[in-house]
Amino acid sequence: MKKFLLVSLFFCQFAQAQNSGKNLDSHLQPAIFAITMVMIHDVANPPAASRFYTYCLLGAQEIISQNNKSIVSPTAYIKNLNKIEIETKGTYDYKIAALYCILETGKIILPSGYMLEEDEAKLVDAFKKQGYPEVIIEQSILVAQEVAKKIIVFSTQDNYSKLSTRLRYRPLKGEGYWYPTPPGYMEGVEPHWRTIRPVMIDSSGQFKPKPEVPFSKDTSSVFYKLAYEVYSAGKNLNEKSHAIASYWDCNPFAINTSGHMMIGFKKISPGGHWMNITSIVTAKAKVDLDHGIMIHAIVAGTLMDAFISCWDEKYKGSRVRPETVINRYIDPRWQPLLQTPPFPEYTSGHSVISSAVAETLTYFLGDNFSFTDNTEVIFELPTRDFTSFRQAAAEASISRLYGGIHFRDAIENGQDQGRRVGEFVVAKIRKAGVLPIK
DSSP states (O other): OHHHHHHHHHHHHHHHHHHTTOOOGGGHHHHHHHHHHHHHHHTOOHHHHHHHHHHHHHHHHHHHHTTOTTSOOGGGTSTTOOOOOOOOOSOOOHHHHHHHHHHHHHHHHSTTGGGGHHHHHHHHHHHHHTTOOHHHHHHHHHHHHHHHHHHHHHHTTSSGGGGGGSOOOOOOSSTTBOOOOTTTOOOOSOTTGGGSOOSSSSOTTTTOOOOOOOOOOOTTSHHHHHHHHHHHHHHTOOHHHHHHHHHTOOOTEEEEEETTEEEEEEOOOHHHHHHHHHHHHHHHTTOOHHHHHHHHHHHHHHHHHHHHHHHHHHHHHOBOOHHHHHHHHTOTTOOOSSOOOSSOOSSOHHHHHHHHHHHHHHHHHOTTOOEEEOGGGGGTOOOEEESOHHHHHHHHHHHHHHTTSOOHHHHHHHHHHHHHHHHHHHHHHHHTTOOOOO
16 A cells, blocks of 8 residues: 555656646637637627636636645635545646646537637647657546536536526517617527526625616706717717727627628627736736636636626616617617617626726736737737726726717716626635735
8 A cells, every 4th residue: 555655656746747847828828719719609698608718717727726725726715616526547737637628618518619629639739749748648638527527517507507498588668678779689688697606796686786867758867968978979989989999899799781681790709808808918927827727717707797797787677778769869860889789788798897807807916007908909900008907997888888889877887886796706715815916
């Protein structure tokens, strides 16, 4: 027995020695981007995309935490998530396992996850080129596959599978309620998302925003003035506000019409944009792989909770969109710069999720962390420079007014709602022992 333990210890030490000096940090961003590209292909809606990111990264963080004491396990701050016991026998490299687990989880959970098989093969080739023994790579893959399957089991308990069994959503009757908008007149996206199990917040209704300004056709009313502000902004867009609105569009499936034909354009989701920002800033800060995975996982969880909180309010109030109000009562020919998303207006999703993530990233990297965002370059838009995460979040928020798809109170109250979600997340992870990056 003693001899067996000594042999096992020797091989563990041998594996660690073989891995010393090999830097795998550069493989994280491509793995997450591969997940993003599959979601763009699948036209994953914004709330669903945040869920996919969360589960794709949870297993990786858990693997890291079991091998690096400076990384806090997600079980420390996520309810109902128990420690994952790794039963696969043999020596493995935990960094390889964590990276592979991201792709493996995506392969299982995403509708077109099979597309990630090529990315997995490329990752394995990269490990081989870096000199890792095949036996270590193979064992690491087995661990990744085991953990991925257990994360998928955890994901099946969040009520996602029950969404399709619920009654079809029907818009409420009344002038102040949301109704499908042109050009696609799509049904409301994820009307029952509030029933999804949160990651870190206590419930979907925990961070209820301030009440929306009540609907009114009276030209002297506060609501009418809000509508006219959107109308006026759209009629008088300057180059700067136009650029801001376009940059933060993040519509997973925008539609353009040409005669009787509709043409769809796939883009990154709002959450996907912030996940890429996370990759950009962790790379700039030279965050190591282990902490990089943890930060990405917590940002993803923040996004998921922020969407759950926002969608709870959207479908409770089911507020009408500016486009509908303006076309009915101000100018029947007016069109917003951006295509109106297919779900109720209040609160602004961009405002909630951006403000929440800004708090999380500020906790990790500081309040004055400047960065250049190149997320939209692949969609033929220029880079944008920001002096802080909160500045970027503020710009993402106001972009919705410039784009003609949100009233100001939905933006400002959404920012407050998102900040409170983010502050709660930060307090929770801090209590669990998650520290800022020094």
